[in-house]
Amino acid sequence: MVQEQEALIERIVHDLGPDGTHVMDVARAVSKRFGYIPNSAIPTIARHLQLSPVEVRDMITFYGHLSTDPLGTTVVRLCNAVVENMMGAGEVAAAFERETGIRFGETTSDGEISLRYTACMGLSDQAPSALINDVPFTGIHPELVQEIVRGIRAGLNLTTLPGSGVRHNLKKPGEIIFRRSMEHGAAIDKLLGVSREEALEEIKRSGMRGAGGAGFPAGKKWELCKNASGDKHYVICNADEGEPGTFKDRVLLAYNAHQVFEGMTIAAYVVGATEGIVYLRDEYDYLRGHLERVLEERREKGVLGDTIRSYQKFSFDIRIEVGAGSYVVGEESALIESLEGKRAAPRERPPFPVQRGYLSQPTIVSNVETFTSAAAVIERGAEWFRSFGTDKSPGTKLLSVSGDVQQPGVYEIEYGTTIRTVLHLVGARNAQAVQIGGASGRCLSSGGFERRIAFEDVPTGGSFIVFGPGRDVLEYMRQFIEFFAEESCGWCTPCRVGTTLLSRFMDRLVAGEATRGDLDRAIEMCDTIRNASRCGLGITAPNPLLTSLESMPELYERRLSAESYAPQFDLGAELRAGAAAANRPAPQGM
Amino acid sequence: MAKSIVATGHFTGCFGCHMSLLDIDERILELVELVEFDKSPINDKKEFDRPVDIGIIEGGVSNEENVEVLRAFRANCRILVAIGACALTGGVPAMRNTVPLRECLEEAFVTGPTVVDGMIPNDPELPILLERVHPCRDLVKIDYEIPGCPPSADALWEALSALLEGREPVLSYEQLKYD
Numbered sequence: 215m216v217q218e219q220e221a222l223i224e225r226i227v228h229d230l231g232p233d234g235t236h237v238m239d240v241a242r243a244v245s246k247r248f249g250y251i252p253n254s255a256i257p258t259i260a261r262h263l264q265l266s267p268v269e270v271r272d273m274i275t276f277y278g279h280l281s282t283d284p285l286g287t288t289v290v291r292l293c294n295a296v297v298e299n300m301m302g303a304g305e306v307a308a309a310f311e312r313e314t315g316i317r318f319g320e321t322t323s324d325g326e327i328s329l330r331y332t333a334c335m336g337l338s339d340q341a342p343s344a345l346i347n348d349v350p351f352t353g354i355h356p357e358l359v360q361e362i363v364r365g366i367r368a369g370l371n372l373t374t375l376p377g378s379g380v381r382h383n384l385k386k387p388g389e390i391i392f393r394r395s396m397e398h399g400a401a402i403d404k405l406l407g408v409s410r411e412e413a414l415e416e417i418k419r420s421g422m423r424g425a426g427g428a429g430f431p432a433g434k435k436w437e438l439c440k441n442a443s444g445d446k447h448y449v450i451c452n453a454d455e456g457e458p459g460t461f462k463d464r465v466l467l468a469y470n471a472h473q474v475f476e477g478m479t480i481a482a483y484v485v486g487a488t489e490g491i492v493y494l495r496d497e498y499d500y501l502r503g504h505l506e507r508v509l510e511e512r513r514e515k516g517v518l519g520d521t522i523r524s525y526q527k528f529s530f531d532i533r534i535e536v537g538a539g540s541y542v543v544g545e546e547s548a549l550i551e552s553l554e555g556k557r558a559a560p561r562e563r564p565p566f567p568v569q570r571g572y573l574s575q576p577t578i579v580s581n582v583e584t585f586t587s588a589a590a591v592i593e594r595g596a597e598w599f600r601s602f603g604t605d606k607s608p609g610t611k612l613l614s615v616s617g618d619v620q621q622p623g624v625y626e627i628e629y630g631t632t633i634r635t636v637l638h639l640v641g642a643r644n645a646q647a648v649q650i651g652g653a654s655g656r657c658l659s660s661g662g663f664e665r666r667i668a669f670e671d672v673p674t675g676g677s678f679i680v681f682g683p684g685r686d687v688l689e690y691m692r693q694f695i696e697f698f699a700e701e702s703c704g705w706c707t708p709c710r711v712g713t714t715l716l717s718r719f720m721d722r723l724v725a726g727e728a729t730r731g732d733l734d735r736a737i738e739m740c741d742t743i744r745n746a747s748r749c750g751l752g753i754t755a756p757n758p759l760l761t762s763l764e765s766m767p768e769l770y771e772r773r774l775s776a777e778s779y780a781p782q783f784d785l786g787a788e789l790r791a792g793a794a795a796a797n798r799p800a801p802q803g804m
Numbered sequence: 805m806a807k808s809i810v811a812t813g814h815f816t817g818c819f820g821c822h823m824s825l826l827d828i829d830e831r832i833l834e835l836v837e838l839v840e841f842d843k844s845p846i847n848d849k850k851e852f853d854r855p856v857d858i859g860i861i862e863g864g865v866s867n868e869e870n871v872e873v874l875r876a877f878r879a880n881c882r883i884l885v886a887i888g889a890c891a892l893t894g895g896v897p898a899m900r901n902t903v904p905l906r907e908c909l910e911e912a913f914v915t916g917p918t919v920v921d922g923m924i925p926n927d928p929e930l931p932i933l934l935e936r937v938h939p940c941r942d943l944v945k946i947d948y949e950i951p952g953c954p955p956s957a958d959a960l961w962e963a964l965s966a967l968l969e970g971r972e973p974v975l976s977y978e979q980l981k982y983d
Contacts, residue, residue, distance in 0.1 A: 731945075779945035783938060785871060792867075792933035795906045796926040801868060 215248070219255045222247055227262040234265050235573075237555035241274055242538060249289070250281045269556075276557035276703075278332065278539030279496050286321045286328035288366045292344040295334035295458045295697070296653075296690045297616045297679055301341040302355065307331075309359035327366060333541060333697060335497035336461040338616035338679070339383045339623050348499055351377040380500070382468045386639070388610040388626030389602060390590045391466065391583060396473045399517040401593040405483055406523060414440065414484045417588060420596035421608040425583035426452065426544075427651055427675030428750070429607070432584055438568040440485040442576035447487040449478050449530075450572060450579045452549055454495040456541040457652030458697065459677035462612035463582040465624040467494075467501050470586060471508040475532060477585030479518065480592050481578055482530040490532040491572070493549050496539050505534055541701035545749050546579035547571075548703070559703045560749035583612055583676070603629030607668040611676065615640045617649075618682030627667065634663040642680045647687050647766065652677035653694040654754035656761035657687065687762060688769050692720035694758035702751060709752030712743035716759065722782075729775050737763075807837075808857040808968055812844040813877050815870040816897045816937060817863030817890035820954040822846070825860075827957035838968050852880040858967055859883070864890040864897050865938045869931035878944035883967060886940045887960065889953040898937040905935050948973065952982065 226243050230236040240259050244251050251274055260267040274280045279291075290310060294303050311317055314327050321328040337343035340352035349372040351362065358377050365375040372378060384392060405413055418433030439447060451474065455463045467474065478490045494502060509532055512518035520529045540558050542548045547561035550572050571577025587609055591599045600608045607629035613636065616622045620641030627636060637645050647659045650667070651674040658665065658672070665672050681687050699713040719736040722728040728736075740756030747753055763770055786800065793800035814822060822845065828835065842856050843849045859881030865874055878884055889895040900908050914922040940946055950963050950973075959979040966973035 781944065782942045785868075788934040788936070789868060789932050791905045791935045795909050795924050796930075796932065797924075798926055798928065798932060801932070 215252070216254055219244065219248070219252065220258055223255065223258050223262055232263055234263050234269075235553065235555045237263055237265065237270060237273055238535070238538060238552065241270075241280055242536065245280055245538075249287060250283060250285045252284075253282055256282075263555075265555075273555060273557050276540065277537070280538045284321070284325070285330075286326050288326060288347055288372075289328045289330060290344055290346050290366075291330045291332040291335075292318070293333070293335050293337065293342065294331045295338065296649075296693050297334070297338035297459055298341040298343065299693065300617060300681075300685065300690070303342040305356045306342045306344075306354050306359060309356035310363070313359055313363040327363070332497075332539065333701070334456065334458040334460075336455060336464045336495070337380065338459050338614065339461060340381060341616065345497060346372055346375075346378075349373055349378050350380050350497075350500055351375075352380055353377060380464070382465050383623030384465050384469060385615070385621055385623035386625040386627070388628070390599065390610045390626070391473075391586050391612060392470060392626050393590075396470075396476060396589060396593065398472060398512060398515045399476070399523060401476050401589040402479055402483075402517050402523055404592050405480065406525065410440065410484050410486070413480065413592065416596050417484070417591055420591040420599040421606075422584070422587055422591055422599065423607060423609075423669060424581055425587065425611065425675070426581035427457070427655070427673060429669040429673050432580065432588060435568055435578060435580070436481060436484050438566070439576045439578045442569045444570075444575040446489065446573075446575045447482075447485045448572045448575055448577040449481045449485065449487045449490040450546075450549070450553070450577060451478055451490070451492045451532075451582055451585055452544065452546065452579050453498065453582050454493050454537055454543045454549060455582070455675075456495060456544045457654060457675050457677050458694065459616055459649065459652050459679040460614045460675060461616075462614045462624050462676045464498055464501070466582055466586060466612065467498070467505060471505055472512070473586045473589045474582055475509065475512055475518065475585075477587070477589035478532060479522065479530050480588055481580070481585065483528060485576070485578060487578075488530055490530060491553060492532060492534045493543070493553060494534055494536050495543075496537045499536055502534055502536065509534075541697075542703045542749070542751050545751060548749065549579060550577065557703070559705045560751070562748065581675075604666075604668050604670070606670045611667060611674070613667070613674070613678045614676050615678045615680070617680035618642060618645065618685065619680050629668045630666050632664055632666050633658065633672070636667070636678065637663065637680065640678075640680070642682070644683045645680050646683050646685060647681045647762070649679040649681070649690070649694075649758075650674050650677070652679075653697050654750070654757055656757055657691065657765055658761070659765040662765055686724075687766065688720075688773060689724055691758040691762045692717075692724045695720045695755070698751065698755040702755070706747050706752060708743045708746035709748075709755065712739055712747075712752070713755050715739055716743070716756065720759065723770070723773055726773055727775055727780055728773070729777055729780050731779060733770065733774060807840045809842050809854070810839045810844075810858045810860065810964075811842040811852070811856045811877070811881060812846065813859065813861040813863075813873060814845050815861065815863030815874060815891070815940070816866035817888065817895060819845075819862070821862035821888040821891075821952075821960075824952075824954035824957055825960050828961050829957070831961060835964070838965075852876055856881045857883065858885060858964070860885050860887060860964075861940060862886075862888050862891055864894040865934065865940060865943060866897055867931040867933050871934070871943065874940060874943055883947045884944070885948040885950065885963065885967070886946045887950040887952075887955050887963075889951065891940045892949050892951055893939050894937040895953065901936045905933060909933075950975070951980065955979075 257267045260270045318329045344351045422432045423429040543558040548558040552558040567577045603609045613625045699717040704710045789800045859877045909924045963973040
């Protein structure tokens with residue numbers, strides 16, 4: 215096997231070039247071939263890419279979907295995110311354990327099947343879901359599991375098994391993003407004869423803001439990047455939507471990739487980039503073939519590649535890079551680190567990516583949806599764009615709607631729409647609460663349903679999870695906090711330690727063991743985590759607790775223990791190991 | 805005015821917090837006007853024999869003796885103040901929490917490169933170690949926590965004088981800044 219590894223690694227490095235930034239591609243290829251990355255492959259990868267083995271190991275061990283432990287031939291990654299759990303992922307997990315005779319985290323003794331949990335993979339609208347090797351399975355129910363496991367054991371093609379496949383659930387197209395498929399080059403044609411400055415001016419006048427959730431003005435970002443000096447400029451499309459409950463980019467890339475690439479091309483024209491990268495999350499690897507075909511089609515039509523629309527001075531091409539399972543990669547500087555072949559730890563800022571980003575060059579990192587809107591702005595004009603949405607949040611927003619609703623899926627709504635209107639639209643009667651913007655967003659109860667989806671009121675990256683009556687909302691807030699503790703990159707102590715402490719507090723709260731003093735201390739901890747963390751993950755990690763406490767304090771009141779103090783200490787259990795090691799009897803009755 | 809009675813205690817740590825307390829320098833003369841020391845490593849009084857107003861404790865909880873003494877502090881002190889990183893979080897001694905206890909003991913006393921004819925200590929006089937080192941608040945209610953490694957003399961002085969005057973201690977940014 216060692217020779218085979220060597221040959222494989224040599225071949226990939228030969229194709230890509232001996233460049234450390236390709237370590238992810240090499241690692242993914244090895245993982246794909248052997249099902250995991252054998253420890254013996256690490257020095258070989260390092261040698262060929264002129265890295266140290268510890269750099270390669272550091273990178274590999276960071277990502278959830280890369281493993282140095284042997285895995286089964288077939289790896290079932292069942293999603294256990296909040297919406298999946300609401301929709302019965304627990305029963306599905308039990309069925310998988312029953313059918314395979316192993317627990318999650320284990321591999322069958324014949325090396326056939328491994329069971330693993332994974333975070334939200336962008337299929338909340340058809341939960342429970344799983345990735346089995348690279349094939350997505352949706353709407354899984356316990357009765358289906360037997361057939362799936364039998365199919366795996368019989369060596370059948372996974373795509374023929376029941377439950378495999380993804381429905382692209384576009385429920386409501388709007389005017390800007392899903393209006394229709396844009397003609398190839400329709401926006402690019404508008405650029406002909408228009409200077410870079412004029413194009414930038416149009417984007418700025420549109421008032422368009424980034425759709426990832428933070429809402430940074432797109433024109434401002436483009437301008438900063440355009441004016442930054444560097445050998446090259448880069449345009450990166452952030453298709454790593456990992457926020458629990460969001461899946462709009464999946465639908466957007468499936469239905470309207472042309473417009474995404476058109477927007478990237480326009481951004482490239484404005485900032486003077488010749489190279490673009492789509493960072494696609496590993497969970498969307500099944501979209502890659504489609505995206506490659508769309509890129510090829512665009513090259514054939516002369517709207518991508520060496521000479522765009524016979525425009526001698528303008529060439530731009532796009533390549534797709536695939537991740538390996540990490541939430542924090544969604545943060546732009548972490549995404550750049552990942553593209554450079556490193557663990558995805560967010561960078562210190564400033565400098566911002568627009569000044570020094572990918573390979574230390576000025577870089578735009580924007581959401582898939584932002585590029586799509588940018589293409590529409592250039593095609594139809596800023597005035598037209600501003601006729602949608604609100605003054606401060608012009609345009610439309612894609613919402614990924616899931617949870618207790620009749621019609622889960624993607625909805626394109628105008629900014630300024632009230633939450634109540636959305637609830638009505640998606641068929642959510644008697645909603646108890648809505649989680650807007652995913653784990654890092656906010657939890658609103660009926661008192662907040664008149665509020666509007668807009669940067670000046672309730673901003674969102676697009677996740678919209680509805681909790682129906684009877685749902686134990688605090689239990690789901692506990693799961694969100696646990697998710698942050700799991701996904702913290704570990705760089706800053708307040709985030710690494712703080713999220714774990716919050717997670718333990720939520721465990722005790724849900725179990726009815728937390729006191730008021732514990733709650734007070736947890737709130738103080740939230741403050742520390744928010745103020746002392748480097749990136750958005752830490753800054754938003756306390757949100758599930760803080761926003762649900764604000765909107766539904768009564769849930770907390772009901773759950774708090776009546777005791778003023780509750781020890782978290784079991785003396786008998788604590789003394790057992792020490793007494794045994796010293797070969798002494800454990801003292802009684804203390 | 806009757807003097808307040810103060811006790812101090814030390815669990816698993818380095819005694820640095822007590823040293824920091826002594827760093828109040830000449831203010832100690834003011835302090836003795838205000839307080840009477842009861843059980844403390846400084847005067848070597850071993851047992852509680854009367855109610856104490858303020859108990860000041862340093863160090864994390866790592867063995868059965870720590871547990872017993874900490875509980876005695878809680879039972880005898882009206883106000884209990886935990887000071888320093890070890891008392892608040894377990895601190896440096898808690899670094900062993902990531903390694904199973906038996907492994908720690910074996911490395912230290914049996915398999916370590918400098919050990920000759922080693923054995924895990926088993927004298928009945930020795931307190932049995934806990935599986936993990938705990939912050940004080942895991943075991944008893946703590947009324948105030950003063951962070952720092954160690955908290956500065958100024959921070960300790962502010963906390964102590966505030967409690968003696970019957971007001972809430974307020975530590976300034978400077979008193980909580982460590983770099």
